[in-house]
Amino acid sequence: MKVIQRIKNLFKRGGYALSGKDLKSINDHPKINIDPKELARIERNLRQYEGDYPKVEYYNSHGDLQKRDYMSLNLRKLSADVLAGLIFNEQCEINVSDADEKKKKDNSFKSAHEFIEHVFEHNKFKKNLADYLEPALALGGLTVRPYVDMETGEIEFSWAIANAFYPLRNNSNGISEGVMKSVTTKHDGNRTIYYTLLEFHEWEKGQDGNNLYVITNELYKSESPNEVGKRVALEEIYEGLQEVSYIPGLSRPLFNYLKPSGFNNINPHSPLGLGICDNSVSTLKKINDTYDQFWWEIRMGQRTVFVDDAVLNTLPDESGRPPKQIFDPDVNVYKSMRMNEGKDPVKDVTSDIRTDQYIAAINQSLRTLEMELKLSVGTFSFDGRSMKTATEVVSENDLTYRTRNDHVYEVEQFIKGLIVSVLELAKATTWNNKQLFDGEIPTFEHIGVDFDDGVFQDRTALLRFYGQAKQFGFIPTTEAIERIFKVPKEMAEEWYEQIIMDQSDMDPVEITSRRERRELGMEE
Template structure:
């Protein structure tokens, strides 16, 4: 180890960044050391997720180099959107409880009420649905609860994969990290970029949050450190929180191992292992669109038919073509031949559609989705009932991701309650993961007819009460189920012949004395 490395390590152990120079990248900070290939991978994923592709270069009929837009199918976005919709929806129920049939009081009722308020205040379910989309595409998201001193409410701050950087991790997850947020400001008609780096670290049993602000006029760099009050008036440089048992932030990544960088705690996007397939799909689609636009028409024209003109530099005259057309080709033809000959072939629609569908099948295999999930020829996809009845690969893949999301939600619940208790906003007991229930509402995957038959048989053999069967089948509260059962029993009595005869005699002769 040389002298420079030793000095760097001293500053890293000391926990303070050198601020004399300008940070070009996040890795220039002495506390942060992330594989540059991981950072590059995340940025490439973001570019593809947004549909940022370079233009296609081609030679026109005059041999000039031209450019055109690249046409693509954003399968990264479509795949991520598909999985996010399957994994989570707003019907999901999150409950903190230890109550059962033998207990009249729930020890964690106050915790449940508090969590319901915080999640409702932050519109958590809706936001999680939105952020799961880029999480699957890029490889991760982080959320951090914090206390708004002005309102006394707990707010959520979300960070995408390119704004969260791990500092320390173990087999249970990331224990220390950095969250980056960028703010722009106009100064003298010039855009200034402020980057806030929020360090979350453990110092013995204390949880320490340190804020550093950097300023630059170059969008591609972090900048030079400046005082926090230049942008944030009330933000403290350091905050210490006691009583926490887990990091204040919670990091979620797709299920599966990071085989590209095995030692990285960061997650992979669901399409990171199928980039060649995505390229084949996009290239085929781009060629198909270009063939439709140009008709791939090729016309040979005799040099005797074209007008010529000298160029602006006095060079020999050249034939004049439309500069954006690659249809016409100059050919030497004899007088007894056709001066214009169309050699155009038919557009190969069926071949292109077949090729794209073939690549989509490969993508389904890469993503571990059922056959028929994607289709380019307009054929209908499998229904949710078929997904379950076939024990489909999509359903099993979905369940793997559900497990990760469930752990993420439970960790966030504990983090919120611990933070609230540290700031004296909550005084109850902190639940463990076993006391937190997350019901993902799998109704979209369940065949109601099959459920009716299942619960009907269970009720017939006395395995489940009628009220409970109604609750589970129709997803109604217990009080509603009880009322429905009473109404059903009343209707059955009304339709009983003996009951109708008794009621008729009662109406005629009155009550028996």
């Protein structure tokens, strides 16, 4: 019966391909049902993040319709960049404790910490996360999925920003099923062909009654970048890629979704996150419009002098040679105009540029943006003033620091989830007749993430505080180590044991005792 059900599932997955219907949008797929407003919001965020705005249309003095580029301040990118730099950097330390005490003492066993350290270093995880955190904050989400390269036996990471991931099912613990999208282009003569790979991650019941993780790959082909297209065989560009893969023994989805801190108030029923500027769209427009007008006023504010057309007339010289212009041909300041007789032949009509007014207007809007993003006053400035240092941010118990901490929690849970997914995938994968990882899978409590808060927190003050708390018996030593150095409980206990051993080696009584034992042994 289980086999029959699995065959039905395969036909169900492939049934859409048999229809031959084109997918105009991702929502045309029978498995995907995302609120179109959410898709539009993400696409708008991406355009603004890229600085892609439509041209400004206007009528010139002759009544002709003209177009020009829209000049903007890319504050969606700038604000995400500022916050991403405060949240995560490459000095972050990640520690994993092994739950299996017996295997810890086996030198032939590769610990979970060593395994994760190798995988993260191989994938340049810290650098990539530091880079991808910016678009995650700007657009509203980021997805990372580990997979195994069966040629090398290495675990690789696949990254997807907000417009390349769609949830299929979610609960209070997060998104349990989803689909990742990747687009590849191929040139055939003058034609550009767009291939869209949809990678579905779903759960189904296995023959033993346990949940079985299923990855289904579907490839679509189109000649339009705005359409998904018609389903084609995977071998057309992905040779050897399996259409369906089953992975047993997983406790969580392979993909890990990171969203900025905060509730999606724009669509409360959506599991997707919001970009940090999604509630500030009108403020961003006000800033950009003011800046665009300021730039255009500067562009139109070049010096203009009207002169009598007689002044610009060219006259032949006495020898009858061709006339020469009176003014330098490269000068565009002077404009010809018939003046009334008896009036000055030259009139300067240049208008002053309202620099102070525009700067004040932009700075006032920036204050509003800081309030909406929950950033401290002075984070942004259009008049060249320097921003606050990280030390000032913390010493003042700054709003930026508190906002940063909210996002840090989300990133910490994201990293811990990714570590568990990597180890579960490695344990479920056999390469060269051997499991990639054969140890125990740690829980979140066995994983420590130190975000290198040294720039925000005075470690000397922390040591002094916890040292005094320990001295008066208010906190155990292992707990103090765990909090100061952000390591798992098991690692803190190991450190404490090592400290006791080191201290005993330096104890004068112990040193004397060891010397006496050596001397007695020599006498015997």
